[in-house]
Amino acid sequence: MAAGFSIDLKGKRALVTGGSRGIGRAIAIRLAEAGADVAINYLRNKKPAEDTAAEVRSKGVRALLVKGNVADPATHDDTFAAIRDAFGGLDILVSNAASGVIKPALELTPKHWAWTMDINAAALLPLAQRAVGAMGEKGGHVVAVSSLGAVRAIPNYAAVGASKAALESLVRHLAVELAPRGVRVNAVSAGVVDTDALKHFPNRDLMLSESARRTPAGRLVEPKDVADAVLWLVSPLASMVVGQTVVVDGGYSVVA
Numbered sequence: 001m002a003a004g005f006s007i008d009l010k011g012k013r014a015l016v017t018g019g020s021r022g023i024g025r026a027i028a029i030r031l032a033e034a035g036a037d038v039a040i041n042y043l044r045n046k047k048p049a050e051d052t053a054a055e056v057r058s059k060g061v062r063a064l065l066v067k068g069n070v071a072d073p074a075t076h077d078d079t080f081a082a083i084r085d086a087f088g089g090l091d092i093l094v095s096n097a098a099s100g101v102i103k104p105a106l107e108l109t110p111k112h113w114a115w116t117m118d119i120n121a122a123a124l125l126p127l128a129q130r131a132v133g134a135m136g137e138k139g140g141h142v143v144a145v146s147s148l149g150a151v152r153a154i155p156n157y158a159a160v161g162a163s164k165a166a167l168e169s170l171v172r173h174l175a176v177e178l179a180p181r182g183v184r185v186n187a188v189s190a191g192v193v194d195t196d197a198l199k200h201f202p203n204r205d206l207m208l209s210e211s212a213r214r215t216p217a218g219r220l221v222e223p224k225d226v227a228d229a230v231l232w233l234v235s236p237l238a239s240m241v242v243g244q245t246v247v248v249d250g251g252y253s254v255v256a
């Protein structure tokens, strides 16, 4: 960033789903560095959530931990009630939490399919509906975190890839509907990032080495790279970016 220029989110309040580990943690910390208070949603692992909350607070802002499954509508009621009590409202929703079954398409059961779609795609709708209410008339920002599997076929990625395609479509539809209300909706799609999520891939080592080798920028995407794109999207620098999926992959996806 050019000297003398900074993105100031002081007084803004953000919710990052899956904000305790990996990419979500980097986003929570980046938003906190810019001055935002951050509510951190997580599902099971309290310790990393507490560590991330401590890191957020170390930036001089407020952190709130909200535990719950984003696929469960009851979670959203509890989450937004806690945010209202602690922060009084919301300005930024980052829908980042994801899960999913990594298997060939022919081995996916209806349960695998529903689990993946519910967490990765369906959750954005009730989250966005509640976020818009919590943002009120001043509007705000919604950013969803997607992956290249939305538009490319990746081994064992049928369920997650399809869920991310649905997510990106919902982002476009929400963007058009919410722009007149002052809510900007976009997505960030990342290339391979070495987080715990990759432990579920049988071919993890090959994915990492091949991604690094084939990336024109010469290295893997890091959580911080995705967080920087989110920060840009929620800043005035991106005020006419609406309904887009910003790809952060070091050029991987444009190589023939």
Ligand SMILES: NC(=O)c1ccc[n+]([C@@H]2O[C@H](COP(=O)([O-])OP(=O)(O)OC[C@H]3O[C@@H](n4cnc5c(N)ncnc54)[C@H](OP(=O)(O)O)[C@@H]3O)[C@@H](O)[C@H]2O)c1
Pocket: 017, 018, 019, 020, 021, 022, 023, 024, 041, 042, 043, 044, 045, 046, 048, 068, 069, 070, 071, 095, 096, 097, 098, 099, 119, 145, 146, 147, 148, 189, 190, 191, 192, 193, 194, 195, 196, 197, 198
């Ligand atoms: N890693 C990659 O290569 C990559 C590439 C492109 C896009 N992405 C996307 O980036 C996002 C973050 O991925 P990541 O690699 O950082 O994942 P990760 O390291 O596995 O972290 C997942 C986070 O989501 C939370 N979570 C999982 N299921 C949840 C649920 N049902 N409800 C609420 N929270 C839930 C986890 O909380 P607990 O610890 O409590 O379970 C954790 O905070 C995802 O949308 C993913 O698809 C990842």
